[in-house]
Amino acid sequence: MAEKQNYEKIVIVAFGGPSSSGKTTSAKAVNALIKNSRLVHLDDFYYPDHDIPIDPTTNLPNWDCPEAINFPRFTQYIKDIRDGKNLDEVIDTMEPDTDLKLSETDEELLLKEIAHNIPNLDKSLLVLVDGFMLFHDPEIIQLFDVRLFFHASYKTLKQRREARKGYNTVEGFWVDPPNYFEDMVWPAYEISHKYLFENNDVNGRLKQSYRNDLRIREIRNETGYHLYTLVKWSLEAIYSQFQECR
Ligand SMILES: Nc1ncnc2c1ncn2[C@@H]1O[C@H](COP(=O)(O)OP(=O)(O)OP(=O)(O)O)[C@@H](O)[C@H]1O
Ligand SMILES: [Mg+2]
DSSP states (O other): OOOGGGOSOEEEEEEEOSTTSSHHHHHHHHHHHOTTEEEEEGGGGBOOGGGSOBOTTTOSBOTTSGGGBOHHHHHHHHHHHHTTSSTTOOOOOOOOOOSOOOOHHHHHHHHHHHHHHOTTGGGSEEEEEEOTTSSSSHHHHTTOSEEEEEEOOHHHHHHHHHHSOOEEOSSSEEOOOTTHIIIIIHHHHHHHHGGGBGGGOTTSOBOHHHHHTSOEEEEEOOTTOOHHHHHHHHHHHHHHHHTTOO
């Protein structure tokens, strides 16, 4: 049985940012690399399909707003992990396997780097939390020790989202209807995240105060970026915060 006293530290890492920015792909790649890590997907905390808010303009379910997620349950789950309470309670996930994976050579290189930077990592538990609404609320941001903000341009995100088959939901499978990205996904992201950005412009940079005080690390994942680079950047943020974590 996993217990808090088995670990020197429990480090909780947020992989946040808009839909199709590469959060799940990167979090799963880090999880595959690090034995003492576990994954938590915010998508496993969606309300049942019939409770997803209906957008009054399009009359479509809005899967991309914070109200679609059971945040009280999610917040309690993360707090319990922090307190070492439900370390054995692994959620049966709805997330499918990822398309992109690290090569064996990349894994070997990264493992060497991890061993060099955090030699005592195997005494800690790394909790990798993947979700599109981890940074919309400053109180939620406080749940995490390391804060990775994945991002890409509107064009890249739209292309990736539209290339996807769909999403498993609590009660079925959701396929975006035409124009769902521009009508629903992007506006819901923009409304909930603009407060973090200079001039409220989600295409620009995060406000300096959020980068410095909340130590949010931006990870741009544009077309052509390799998974190796994304994982390397994620790990670098983990190295720089690790010693400070309780
Ligand atoms: N750098 C990249 N190069 C090529 N394809 C990529 C890259 N990053 C992500 N993708 C692809 O984009 C799609 C979305 O990636 P992923 O599932 O990781 O996004 P996400 O941030 O978890 O999105 P969501 O919030 O909707 O779950 C996947 O099909 C993935 O393979
Ligand atoms: Mg995902």
